[in-house]
Amino acid sequence: MKNRGFVRGLVSGVLVSALAIGLGVSALAASRTISVSDNVRVTINGARFTPKDEQGNEVALFNYNGTIYGPIRAVCEAAGLNVTYVADQNTAQLTTSEVALAADPAASTYITADKAKEIALADAGVTAAEAVFLKARLDFDDGRMVYEVEFYSGNTEYDYDIDATTGAILSVDHDLENYTIHDLWNSGTATQASITAAQAQEIALKHAGVSASSAVILKNQLERDDGRLKYEVEFYVGNTEYDYDIDATSGTILSYDRDVEGYQAGQTGTATQASITAARAQEIALKHAGVSASSAVVLKNQLERDDGYLKYEVEFYAGNTEYDYDIDATTGAILSYDRDIEDYVIGGQTGTVTSDDLITADEAKRLALAKVPSGTTVVKCELDRDDGRYVYELELRNGRTEYECDINAVTGVILDWETDYDD
Numbered sequence: 001m002k003n004r005g006f007v008r009g010l011v012s013g014v015l016v017s018a019l020a021i022g023l024g025v026s027a028l029a030a031s032r033t034i035s036v037s038d039n040v041r042v043t044i045n046g047a048r049f050t051p052k053d054e055q056g057n058e059v060a061l062f063n064y065n066g067t068i069y070g071p072i073r074a075v076c077e078a079a080g081l082n083v084t085y086v087a088d089q090n091t092a093q094l095t096t097s098e099v100a101l102a103a104d105p106a107a108s109t110y111i112t113a114d115k116a117k118e119i120a121l122a123d124a125g126v127t128a129a130e131a132v133f134l135k136a137r138l139d140f141d142d143g144r145m146v147y148e149v150e151f152y153s154g155n156t157e158y159d160y161d162i163d164a165t166t167g168a169i170l171s172v173d174h175d176l177e178n179y180t181i182h183d184l185w186n187s188g189t190a191t192q193a194s195i196t197a198a199q200a201q202e203i204a205l206k207h208a209g210v211s212a213s214s215a216v217i218l219k220n221q222l223e224r225d226d227g228r229l230k231y232e233v234e235f236y237v238g239n240t241e242y243d244y245d246i247d248a249t250s251g252t253i254l255s256y257d258r259d260v261e262g263y264q265a266g267q268t269g270t271a272t273q274a275s276i277t278a279a280r281a282q283e284i285a286l287k288h289a290g291v292s293a294s295s296a297v298v299l300k301n302q303l304e305r306d307d308g309y310l311k312y313e314v315e316f317y318a319g320n321t322e323y324d325y326d327i328d329a330t331t332g333a334i335l336s337y338d339r340d341i342e343d344y345v346i347g348g349q350t351g352t353v354t355s356d357d358l359i360t361a362d363e364a365k366r367l368a369l370a371k372v373p374s375g376t377t378v379v380k381c382e383l384d385r386d387d388g389r390y391v392y393e394l395e396l397r398n399g400r401t402e403y404e405c406d407i408n409a410v411t412g413v414i415l416d417w418e419t420d421y422d423d
Contacts (some may be wrong), residue, residue, distance in 0.1 A: 040068055042075070051075060110164040113138070116147035119167055120160040123173065126153040138164060146170060173418040193222055193229050193248035200231035203251055204244035208258070209329050224250060230254060253341040274303055274310050274329035281312035284332055285325035287337070291318040297355050297381055297390065303329060307344055311335060315386055358383070358409045364392035368405050373398055383409060391415060 015270035042051070042063035051059045051074035061070040072092055073083045084093045111119075113136045117171035121131060135150040150157070161170040195203075197220045205212055217232035229248035234241070245254040278301045286293055300315035310329035317323070326335040361381050369376060380395035395402070406416040 022093075023100065029218055040070075042070070044402070053160070063140050082207070110138070110145060111147075111162075112169050113147060114165065115160045115163070116149050116160075117151075117170065119162055119174075120149040120158065123160070123169055123172065124153070124158050126151075126158070130154070136279070161398070165262075166284065169419075169421075171418065171420045173416070175416045195246075195248060195251050197222065197231060199251065200244075200246040200248070201233055203246055203253065204233040204235070204242065204256070207244070207253060207256065208237075208242050255338070257336070257338040259336040274312070276312075276327075276329060276332050278312060280332065281325075281327040282314055282316075283315040283336070283408055284334065285316070287333060287340065288325070288337065289317070289318070291323070295319075295354060295367065297358070299385065317390075322385065358390055359392075359407075359412050363410070364394060364407045367414065368394045368396060368403070371405075371414070371417070372396060373401055375399075376403070 004149055010139060040063055042061065051061065053059050053071065053073045053074070059071045059074060061068060063069075072094075073085075076083050081099070085091070088095060117128075117136050130153045131151045132153070132334065133151040134148075135148055137148045139146055139148050141161070147160075147162040147164055149160040149287060150163060152158070152368075157175045159171075159173040161172075162168070162318040163170055195357040201212075201217065201220050205215060213237045215237050217233075217234060218236045221232050223230055223232055225245075231244075231246040231248055233244040236242070241259045243257040244384075245256070246252070247254055280301060281294075282298065282301050292324075296316045296318050298314070300313060302313050304311055304313055306326075306390075312325075312327040312329055314325040314327060315323070322340045326337070327333070328335055364380055365378050368378065376396050376398035378394060378396050380393070384391055384393050384395050386406065392407045392409050394407065395405070396405075396407050400422040402420045402422065404416075404418040405414055407414055
């Protein structure tokens with residue numbers, strides 16, 4: 001009765017209209033075009049809830065004729081129901097936790113969902129009053145029954161797998177998010193484009209230095225991405241492909257990419273060593289990007305073999321812009337390049353961050369090793385840029401226990417920590 005009451009509360013209290021969560025069996029029997037309004041949001045106990053599919057991808061909710069449609073599995077599991085899809089019957093089976101446990105002959109040996117929550121909260125150092133639970137579900141994984149427990153506290157998300165028989169914590173993951181829980185509704189509110197598709201195409205062609213008469217346009221399409229409207233423009237000139245994302249409101253170039261296809265200049269596939277150095281490849285990339293070495297944070301400069309020829313893969317940041325280059329290791333020719341402009345800065349970092357502002361890899365390792373037992377070794381420590389900030393991604397191992405963490409490369413704050421215990 002408690003679960004059904006929660007679902008009714010979710011339906012009537014969270015959504016303005018009735019929440020109709022159907023499989024759409026009858027609707028899929030015929031094909032037709034409908035107009036819907038998106039950007040519908042759901043909260044659970046006051047916290048923003050973002051439905052996701054089994055691969056972790058976000059799934060949109062939408063309003064059609066006053067009824068809100070959403071993914072049945074994500075919403076029902078958040079409400080404490082077990083969801084099973086029977087493919088040959090095209091049927092979703094919803095079961096309360098009490099009924100599912102009653103049908104399991106080993107259920108008498110399992111700890112309760114409340115006990116699993118208690119274990120997770122104690123490990124996280126979070127009180128029940130501070131937590132907003134999104135999931136506490138019994139599941140069968142790797143030959144045993146586990147509780148999947150997921151909750152938020154402040155701006156931190158916690159995910160636990162807890163052995164349903166012993167109460168042992170099998171894995172734990174927590175993510176420190178420096179933004180209000182996935183709030184896209186306070187930004188990117190444009191509902192229509194301010195520039196036309198023709199104008200977006202003109203902007204892309206002009207930037208590429210290509211005339212309209214010499215280009216073969218493959219795509220010019222208006223899309224919504226991360227809460228904003230953009231045009232995706234794709235075209236060919238000769239053996240070169242160009243891809244552009246153009247902000248549909250301001251006309252700003254958000255990202256662009258150029259790839260030379262069928263490249264054969266100077267290499268036959270038998271080259272065994274580079275003719276130019278990594279430093280020279282980096283210099284070529286920086287010069288083309290118009291970025292000085294002092295203002296760039298180089299994340300990668302690596303010699304690779306691709307399609308029979310050697311190339312340098314050079315990746316760096318300047319301000320809030322990411323650059324990726326492939327440089328022919330024999331001739332120094334730019335094989336492809338990509339630039340992405342990120343419109344946000346997270347965690348107090350500004351566009352003026354340089355390599356001098358970052359802690360060293362050794363410092364990041366020391367911070368991680370201070371959190372684990374002695375005898376733990378670092379197997380990976382790489383500098384990366386994630387969600388607008390520089391982070392060190394580390395992997396550590398101690399016997400059968402593996403740790404993964406992300407450390408803010410400017411402040412040294414541990415943003416994400418995950419522990420896995422191998423059987």
